[in-house]
Amino acid sequence: MEQSVNESQLWEAFQAGDEEAYTRLYRLHVRAMYRYGLSLVPVSEAFVLDCIHDVFTEIWAKRQRLTVPDNVRYYLLKSLKTRILHLLKRQERPHQFVSQNDFDDLWAEPSAEELQAQEEESTHRQALVKRLIDQLPPRQQEAIRLRFVENLEYTQIAEMLSMNRQSAQNLVFRAIEKLRNWLTPSFLFFFHDFF
Structure with missing residues (x-):
């Protein structure tokens, strides 16, 4: 802040x-x-x-x-x-x-002040996203973590969650839509690669 x-x-x-x-x-x-x-x-x-x-x-x-x-x-x-x-x-x-x-x-090279400010901003954003992910239903949490933390393909996520590939994609998509709705617009650029 x-x-x-x-x-x-x-x-x-x-x-x-x-x-x-x-x-x-x-x-x-x-x-x-x-x-x-x-x-x-x-x-x-x-x-x-x-x-x-x-x-x-x-x-x-x-x-x-x-x-x-x-x-x-x-x-x-x-x-x-x-x-x-x-x-x-x-x-x-x-x-x-x-x-x-x-x-x-x-x-x-950025100054020490710029580096500290960037680190604080990054930490704040990561904490916010973690809190929001923790509010998702357990299956959506797992799907999001498998996709964006573990970098698994949808086929692999489907196998992990015992579902077909399309269902895995839908699960991740629904989780992302919830996160989009919860996040303020100012954070969307930071996560545009994921969303």
Whole structure:
């Protein structure tokens, strides 16, 4: 919870025109945005970087009109996806020059504070999902754990639970739908690979 409070304060400082807070927001989220952007569609690294920079340019320009998001990463990932899909739909490609420094910044070592914040956020999310999984019926709990913790195929899950493959898939699907309904939207990006 402290992570979101700190990010809210950082966002408010950025909205007030604090360039250091703006830079920290960029550094905290650029790697995740970069990975997510590349996973969406087969586009060039330069295109994804341009879209990330477009997002940050736009939020700086509109900073005084923005509200404080419940989850900054969710907001930035969603903004990036919107930007990428918009440009692809219009079949435009930004042609700005991307310097080597732009790529170097992506792989700069995070500070101890950034690492601790990321670890706390990850721990909090894992604890939340574990609590939610514990609320599922026992068969759904088992199916979810076999699928996502043990990485078993549906055929193997079916054998473990003495059912056919389709029933195993249905069981996992129903469990995921329950988790989707319980999770806040801000957590869905974190688990989009599973859902």
